[in-house]
Amino acid sequence: MPEGGLSLRLTVAVAVLLTVILSAGVFLPVSPELARAGTSVALEWGVRDLHRIVDLALPRVSERELRPGELLVRTVSRATGVDIGDNHRMVVSQLPVRPCDPVVTLPAVRYEPQIADVLDDRREGRVLVGIYHTHTGETYSLTDGVERYDGCPGGVVEVGRVLEQTLRERHGVAVAHTEKIxxxxxxxxxxESFKTAQGLLDEHRSIRILMDIHRDSKKAREHNTVEIDGQEYATVLIIVGSDARQFFPGWQDNLAVAKKVSAVAQRMYPGLVSGVRVQEGRYNQYLHPGALLLEVGAVNNHTGEALRSAELLADVIAEVLDNRESE
Known part of the structure; x- marks a missing residue:
């Protein structure tokens, strides 16, 4: 067999194989020709004659008309509807939207608590507070010797446990706390924590305040501790997201809740809450108007300082809930 004929046959064989793979949707969309044939090659393989399938997708060319490389380019381009001879068009064809398409942002699902039912929810023991930890491994280096654990709960989860226990035992507030990594x-x-937050809200529609408990990064100890009644406590910073980067129309509702928590804390335990900071991210807070991110202490706090703060924070949250019930 002449060398040129063998090369052409090999090229056609490769083109057929690429057509089958590509038309099955492994890398590129199904070819227009094969789509019009009724379905993809992968589904028709045992039903149609192979020659007819290939004949639908491959252009009719003679050995004199095209060189093997040109034949391969034309075959794949025709089979996929993408000009693989043009790098720009090939890349653009794989983008999820075309360059001229408008960017559409879908509104986020926002869980709106039924304030009128708060009293009933509390009497019935329904969950009013949700707690989770986006950065579950964050911990306190002065106690644990490391800044965070990889794949297991850190000190912030202990803070969540104390917060839950104090709310439940001291104030009779039902809490849903997850320690999921x-x-x-x-x-x-x-x-990942978005899924958890959404799951908490789906399961407990009665939630009024949803807290994502963190600890701050490096900060001088004089800024992350406060003395209350002769004991050292870790300060708490409340973070609220905004619409600076992404769709978040109700962020000021979250800010109002944060300011209320801060004001109540200042009245009950001056210095415990160091302030409210608005940042550009959303931190999953668009899911609920009472969603907050709380940084309890910093990496260079002792765990005990953060746990003591969790007890006082529970008193503050209970007071905020009581105030909302009377509104």
Whole structure:
């Protein structure tokens, strides 16, 4: 067999194989020709004659008309509807939207608590507070010797436990607290904790305040501790997201709740809450008007300081809930 004829046959064979793979939707959309044939090659393989399938997708060419490389380009381009001879068009064809398409942002689902039912919810023992931890491994280095654990709960989860226990035992407030790990891998922490937050809200529609408990990064101890009645406590910073980067129309509702928590804390335990900070991210707070991110202490606090603060924070949250009930 002449060398040129063998090369052409090999090229056609490769083109047929690529057509089958690509038309099945492994890398690129199903070809227009095969789509019009009724379905993809993968589904028709045992029903149609192979020659007829290939004949639908491959252009009719003679050995003199095209060189093997040109034949391959034309065959794949025709089979997929993408000009693989043009790098720009090939890349653009794989983008999820075309360059001229408008960017559409869908509104987020926002859980609106029924304030009129708060008294009934409390009497019936329904959950009013949700607690979770986006960065579950965050801990306190002065106690644990490390800044965070990889794949297991850190000191912030202990804070959540004390907060839950104090709310329940001292104030009779039902709490849903999850210790689910979200920060492995770290880069997808908020994507994972979104699922948890949404799950808490789906299961407990009565939730009024949803807290994501963290600890701050490095900060001088004089800024992350406060003395109350002769004991050292970790200060609490409240973080509220905004619409600076993404769709978040109700963020000022969250800010109002944060300011109320801060004001009540200042009245009950001056210095416990160091302030409210508005930042550009959303931190999953668009899910609920009472969703807050609380940084209890910093990496260079002792765990005991943060746990003592959790007890006082429970008193503050209970007072805020009582005030909302009377509104």
């Amino acid at each position: 979200h920060d492995v891998p770290y880069a997808t922490s908020y994507l």
